[in-house]
Amino acid sequence: MVEVFEIDEDRFVVLGRKGIPLASIFKDTLFHCSMELHISLSNFGLTATTNPPPMPPSGNTPIQHGTFQSLSAIRGNQYVPIDDYIAVFSLCRQNLNFVAVSQIAIKAHHTSTTFNRRNFRNILSNKMTYIQKGAILHNRFQVETHAGAFNGERCLYAIDLQENQQVTLKAFLPEDPRIHAHIEFFQECGGMQGIPQFIDHFSTLGSEFIAHSHKGVRLRSILNSRLFHISMENTIRLGYRLFRILHSVHLKGFLHRDIRPLTITCDVDQNEELGVNLSYFGHAARIDTPPANNPVILGPYQSLHVSRGGAYSRIDDYISIIIVMLTCQGVNPFDFNTNSHLNHIQKKENFHADPYSFLTPETAWLGDLYLQLVEMRADRFSHLQIMAALRRAVPGIDPQTVITYHNDPANGYLLID
Incomplete structure (x- = not known):
């Protein structure tokens, strides 16, 4: 955790700072790091005790509705420990291999919870695939950089070695319905004004990949x-x-x-x-x-x-x-x-x-x-x-x-x- 040094006279909280935001790491790396990382939390503006007082009559939790919130929290229900775990699970699913993030959440709830923490840890400990810069996928696409990850999808920029052009590779878990959505859409609309050209669909490293042209x-x-x-x-x-x-x-x-x-x-x-x-x-x-x-x-x-x-x-x-x-x-x-x-x-x-x-x-x-x-x-x-x-x-x-x-x-x- 971040160390609190003081609360000054203007009620500003002064914190010790170490490290860089996790989002920056995901932006600048290809899902792989060769050194040991130490993970801590850095924003506590929405923190509350695990037994907060009853919610106001509106019943709405003032939590930003984003990718990492649970369905229960989005619907305005009281935030409970399991919602923090779901947020961590969402983070790990989005950035498929950054499993170590789970440990900080498990430690954060070292008090009793209503579900099995060990089972949660086991779920997150499944081995996930690393893709390193320079890797050649499908004997055709050489990975250049990590473009981002969102909601269980990884996006990479690569070079198509056959056509010598930059492409976007989108990786999904098998059976993800978005694979079919991409293919069906590209069959009808690929190459139109403002729409990329579909290049390939292939399976490797336990993921399904969609390749299409990239520019801009x-x-x-x-x-x-x-x-x-x-x-x-x-x-x-x-x-x-x-x-x-x-x-x-x-x-x-x-x-x-x-x-x-x-x-x-x-x-x-x-x-x-x-x-x-x-x-x-x-x-x-x-x-x-x-x-x-x-x-x-x-x-x-x-x-x-x-x-x-x-x-x-x-x-x-x-x-x-x-x-x-x-x-x-x-x-x-x-x-x-x-x-x-x-x-x-x-x-x-x-x-x-x-x-x-x-x-x-x-x-x-x-x-x-x-x-x-x-x-x-x-x-x-x-x-x-x-x-x-x-x-x-x-x-x-x-x-x-x-x-x-x-x-x-x-x-x-x-x-x-």
Whole structure:
């Protein structure tokens, strides 16, 4: 644990600091480290005793609803020790081999618990595969770097030795339904404007791999470098291109169902223009897929309708783009630091009831677009009406003009103005 040195007169807690965040390790390594690591916890803003007092009448636990929370916590139930264990299990599943993380959680609950800690440790001790930089998979793909891990999926960047091009490798556990989702989607949509080209599907090292073409930088990285804000002009241009890509996908009979900055990439094409692409299709499904087959992780970029368990539709894909555009303008009504006492659905409900209360006069057009899409749910969806509304959203801005940017490919540097 981190040592507390003092609490100063302004009530700031001063902590000793050792090490670097685990997320940084996962970002910069390929699921393997040759030295022994010591693991500690570093953020205690939501810490409570194992027997907290009764919850307030709202019954909502002020916990951020993210990848690592249990279903019980997301539903607003009282947080108990097993929820911490589930969070650790989720972390280990996401970053398939970082099993040592489990030990810190087991020690954190050295008092009595209502479940068998030994069984939990045994589950996590199963041997998992390491993939080292330079490894050649399927006699074709040479691993270059670890791109990330999310919800049980590993993503690697590699070189296709047959075609001498960069590719993305996505690794799943066998029988993961996202494997079929990728393959089915690529059979219909692979290679279209804004969609990668499918390359291969193979099994090795106890995992199923999907290989597809890769180019560009994730929008999330660009926004991080721009301090979470790009110009109004480029926000409109970006949204326009995303709407066009999704319209083409919808015409093929598919929904994307996971539009967010992490699944959008931008790259400079041969004409020196900035292109926009989608890069993840693990939740793609046929239009009119019933809610029971809707394995979408609730997050800030899903609509209120989907968050409540409704069937995903074209409108929900478009609402996700609206929320991405809000993020590009620095408007984050669903962020943890915004009304942190509210749960995920309550934040969605507040925005849905009055989007303009979260917007500035300069961004009010995004509220117009959102409400227009909401009205279409009860009437008839029209892509052309949305595109027309976007073209007249801000006078003097043509969404079809080029996205302006600064690029330094030698250093992997790409910024949207």
